[in-house]
Amino acid sequence: MRTDVAIIGAGTAGLAAERSARRAGARTLLIDESFNGTTCANVGCMPSKLLIAAANAADAVRRSAAFGIRAVRAVDGPAVMVRLRAERDAFARATRDEIGRLPNGVAIRGRAHFVDRATLELNDGRRIEAGSVVIATGSCPAVPGSFESIQDRVLTNESLFEIEDLPRSLAVVGAGPLGLELAQALSRLDVSVTVFAEDRKLAGIEDETLVECMSAVFERDFDLHLGVRLRSHRVGHQVCVQWEGESSGERLFDCLLVAAGRPPSLKSLRLEAAGLALDKRGVPVFDRTTLQCGEGAIFIAGDAAADRPVLHEASMEGALAGYNAASYPKVTSTHRSPKFSIMFTDPPLALIGEHSGASLIRGESDYRHQGRARVEARAQGLACIYADRTNARVKGAALFCPGADHLSHLLAWAIEDELDATALLDRPFYHPTFEEGLKPALRQICARVGAASPSSRDEGAASGA
Numbered sequence: 001m002r003t004d005v006a007i008i009g010a011g012t013a014g015l016a017a018e019r020s021a022r023r024a025g026a027r028t029l030l031i032d033e034s035f036n037g038t039t040c041a042n043v044g045c046m047p048s049k050l051l052i053a054a055a056n057a058a059d060a061v062r063r064s065a066a067f068g069i070r071a072v073r074a075v076d077g078p079a080v081m082v083r084l085r086a087e088r089d090a091f092a093r094a095t096r097d098e099i100g101r102l103p104n105g106v107a108i109r110g111r112a113h114f115v116d117r118a119t120l121e122l123n124d125g126r127r128i129e130a131g132s133v134v135i136a137t138g139s140c141p142a143v144p145g146s147f148e149s150i151q152d153r154v155l156t157n158e159s160l161f162e163i164e165d166l167p168r169s170l171a172v173v174g175a176g177p178l179g180l181e182l183a184q185a186l187s188r189l190d191v192s193v194t195v196f197a198e199d200r201k202l203a204g205i206e207d208e209t210l211v212e213c214m215s216a217v218f219e220r221d222f223d224l225h226l227g228v229r230l231r232s233h234r235v236g237h238q239v240c241v242q243w244e245g246e247s248s249g250e251r252l253f254d255c256l257l258v259a260a261g262r263p264p265s266l267k268s269l270r271l272e273a274a275g276l277a278l279d280k281r282g283v284p285v286f287d288r289t290t291l292q293c294g295e296g297a298i299f300i301a302g303d304a305a306a307d308r309p310v311l312h313e314a315s316m317e318g319a320l321a322g323y324n325a326a327s328y329p330k331v332t333s334t335h336r337s338p339k340f341s342i343m344f345t346d347p348p349l350a351l352i353g354e355h356s357g358a359s360l361i362r363g364e365s366d367y368r369h370q371g372r373a374r375v376e377a378r379a380q381g382l383a384c385i386y387a388d389r390t391n392a393r394v395k396g397a398a399l400f401c402p403g404a405d406h407l408s409h410l411l412a413w414a415i416e417d418e419l420d421a422t423a424l425l426d427r428p429f430y431h432p433t434f435e436e437g438l439k440p441a442l443r444q445i446c447a448r449v450g451a452a453s454p455s456s457r458d459e460g461a462a463s464g465a
Helices: 012-023 045-067 077-100 145-153 177-188 208-218 311-327 371-375 404-416 421-425 435-449
Strands: 002-008 028-032 107-109 112-116 119-122 127-135 169-173 192-197 223-226 228-235 238-245 249-253 255-258 298-300 340-343 349-353 360-366 382-388 394-400
Touching (some): 002 012, 012 028, 012 311, 045 177, 127 311, 145 228, 145 255, 169 177, 177 255, 192 228, 208 382, 208 394, 298 311, 371 435, 394 404, 404 435
Parallel strands (some): 169 255, 192 223
Antiparallel strands (some): 340 349, 349 394
């Protein structure tokens, strides 16, 4: 087979690349083993948020006593999982329907690897000669070999959502965003959860004050052991986990959830045949503004690039990679938005832009005393904003506070528009809202760079802003 652009992988990035290349006038082939839909719909964003939504409903009943409301709380694990799968399957069908609308002959079922820079071979022996190739093979869960002896009791995000009922107890290995989201949700659904991690970071956060705040919040829901090494073995139908390091102990669990990251799915591609330079992780070296690997006609997008593994970036990268693959040898650079990710815990954690460096100063808002958060009995967390120390221009933020999933969009847009703290304080802040909780952090930044502070920026201190 011959084509202008071959795309390997039919997830979010691959589908976006195919659309973009076809709109640019290229003949396309989209190669995938199963065409089963996207990671987001099947095992990622959507089923995890469905589990979190159930957990939030259960927690709302638990918290209702704070408002003088008495309610009976009972978690029906099988019913939780039935709804989760029903809604998840509806999202997955929508992505499969999109694949079904591709022009005839575009979708090619098979597993591809490189023969050379311009030739792919499928597992059934068919070959494809392509003018350009887009690698969009996504990622897969990392399960350490040390868990091989208990593999029938090991869950990942690709198997968790298939269980018929919730376990009574669960060990979570990994304190990244996925591990923390699922740990908190399952704990609020009456699963006894313990989280283990080898390092002392939570969700990759460097800010020690923020990590301390996050630890205190999460330890209300589950046990947390950072800086530990694990050993595990079977005991009947359970798993015995032993840990040592900054703490030590031993406990039996029904299951073990591995949330130790999702490395890119690249091993089967035989990248050496394409002559690509690889980094220490085995990922092709590429230009982030063009998605081009080296100087040739191979491009990479989405989780396969191991750069910004979130859906909106995968979609954007796929579109850019597909366009450049269709236009090659002409390659267009694009502006990349600030890094932006959200962890949907309670409270959420949102990370935007830059968080460290000698050129930055930091402002902090404590949501334990914030007016709207107190009204809703959700008074916890911190909002940290980082700005250029010379001109107070906002460069980044790490928000772990009520409403952070919404507040973070405002700050991401402010960074894109190159606004400084004084300009943001001049914007209207309605009272009482979570948004006005950002004002103390912005005021601190203004004070540290000696920026003017008109009285309008000082309003709200007495009202819990």
